[in-house]
Amino acid sequence: MATTDKRMGEWRRSEVVGQLIRYALTGLAVTALYSAIYWPLATYAMNPNVAVAIAFVLATLVGRVAHGRVSFRGHGSRGEGTAYRFFVVSALGFVLNQLFTWALVTGPFLNGPTWWPLVPALFVTPLATFALSRLWVFR
Template identity: 45%
Template sequence: MAALQHRIQSLRASGVLGQLIRFGIAGGITTGLYTLVYSPLAGLKITSEQVANVCGYLVAMTSGYILHGKWSFRGHGGDAKNTSWRFFLVSLVSYAMNTFFVWVLTDDAMLAGPWWWPLIPVLFVTPLLTFALQRVWVFK
């Protein structure tokens, strides 16, 4: 128990805990926006799951850049000139991951699952990797 308390205090002192909390809130908003765009497009068969994924990605990337740059990692990183291209590359990694999840879980040639299956790894896997990349590379 003492080791856990020491670790939490260490994260707090380094600023990582605050960033992680802000990232969780901002990421929740961003992921919620992705879901609000993806779900009706894919669920109501307005378009394919992959096109819905692209639409959700564009909304999430734009809102994520603003929220994470101005709030999640405030005071942690460089200026917009140095972070913009890095943020975009990390965003492409997250897009590739989400595209992979959509393909494997919904494509008829793969698992052919329902449209909502990809939301599970999109909500729980992609944010962990993007936090780590943004913390150590984008907003360093």
């Protein structure tokens, strides 16, 4: 129990909990933007994997500014390397969302509705990108 209390104290001092909360709120807004772009395009206008690309690029542009100014404010640096690292983490998120879309909608197995990939896009991708953003992008 003492180890858990000590770890929680370390997290509070390092501001991880506050960053996670800000990241969740900011990410929710960015993910809502992604979903609002992806779903109508994928359902009514084009191949869902193309819709992922369009929605992800637009959401990433907004997310870069929002996460830098809100989620990770006061944490780490914002030099040229930050933009490069943010791009790499965003590319990983893009690949994850493409894989979810392929596996659940356009691949040879499930052929589910176009909204299915939004579930892992809301819960899996943000957690992976938060961890990488915290530890590597905005270090």
